Amino acid sequence: MQFKFDIKANAIDSFNEALVKYEQGQAGDLRAFKFAITHLAHSVELVLKMYLQTLDENLIFSKCFKHVTNRAKDDNTNVLAAFNALKSESFDFENLVQGHASPHTVTVEQALSMARCEVCSITGNHFVDQDFIDDINWMKSLRNEIEHFEFEFTAKDVRLSVGKLVRGLDEFTDLFSLFDLGNEVGQERYQVFKVLADEYEHAVAEANIAVGEQKQALFAGVRPKHQILIEWNIYTCPSCGNNTMIPNDDSQMGYRCTLEGCGNEESEDIEVDCEICGAAWANGEMTSWDDTYTYVCPRCENPEAW
Ligand SMILES: [Zn+2]
Ligand SMILES: [Zn+2]
Structure with a gap:
């Protein structure tokens, strides 16, 4: 029982540690992202083992798992069905590892191979979807590269994938009633967790980063006194409500709005030049004249009023 508790405590520790490193990575320390990945990978691994323990305390040991795999082969079924068959026969898994001081534990693949057999009895859908498995595999390959010093990734890759993994993990722990990730996250990490765990909030954060990056690229190398000549506005997107509409060729x-899935290009606030006097106005305030001008400003439209 002590062992069970340790796995949970370690999974949460690693997860919090991953968030700390992730925050440092976001603050510009790209090397910290590397540790965010390794901590997160460790946390995912432990959570998968916790899931195995909900089936049987000893299933996290390779020896016991191997026994299930062999049974699956013999019966020509999947590992979950084989485990259930053994359970119904009151098979004693503990017996397999008795006397071993520190038995070897299962791999991430093995734990996943069990979890992916789980099917909802009502909808018939698999609980663990392919996306989560793909993200775990991405993380695993990245962790291998990190360990062999040949990793290459962009900050954006890390942000997007860490977000997807955190959401996957949040769902997984909830689905199998392991624990509530949100409750276990340290208070000072809760904000970063929330952004990662909420797909929409995460997308907005990403859209804002894109706005900042474009602005920086545009103004880089331009002398301060010339920067005022750069025509660059950020508009509130009327479609999604975020301040993420920026110039797009x-x-x-x-x-165009930088929010993924929005990409709206229209807003009445976008300024255009009056075709008569050349002054810039929000296009929503412009009038079109038949056969002559598309954009006529309020001053030229109604000079007496001014
Ligand atoms: Zn938008
Ligand atoms: Zn005008």
Whole structure:
């Protein structure tokens, strides 16, 4: 029983540690991302083992798991069905590891191979989807590269994948009633966790980063006194409500929202030049004249009023 508790405590420790490193990575210390990945990988591994323990305390040991795998082969079924068959026969797993001081434990693949057999009895859907498995495999390959000093990733890759993994883990721990990740996260890490765990919040954070990066790229190398000449606005996107509409060369109006899944290009706030006097106004305030001008500003439209 002590062992069970330790796995949970260690999984949560590693997860919190991953968040700490992730925050440092976001603050510009790219090397910290590397540790965020290794801590997160460790946490995922432990959570998968916790899941195995919900089936049988001893299933996290390779020897016991191997016995299940062999049974699956003999019966020509999956590992979960084989485990259930053994359980119904009151098979004593503990017997297999008795006397071993520190028996070898299962791999991530083995634990996953069991979890992915779990099917919802009502909908018939698999509880663990392919996306989560793909993300775990991505993380594993990255961890291997990190350990062999040949890792290469962009900060954006890490942010997106860590976000997906955190959401996957949050769902997994909830699905199998292991623990509530949100409750276990340290208070000072809760904000970063929330952004990662909430797909929409995470996408908005990512969209804001894109805005900042483009702005920085545009102003880099331009002398301060010339920066005022750069025509660059950030508009509130009327479609998603975020302040994420920035210039985009591929857009007809010249602006596009950076939020993934939004990409809206239209806003009445986007400024255009009056075709008569040349002054810039929000396009929503402009009038079109038949057959002549598309954009006429309020001053030119109604000079008496000014
Ligand atoms: Zn938008
Ligand atoms: Zn005008």
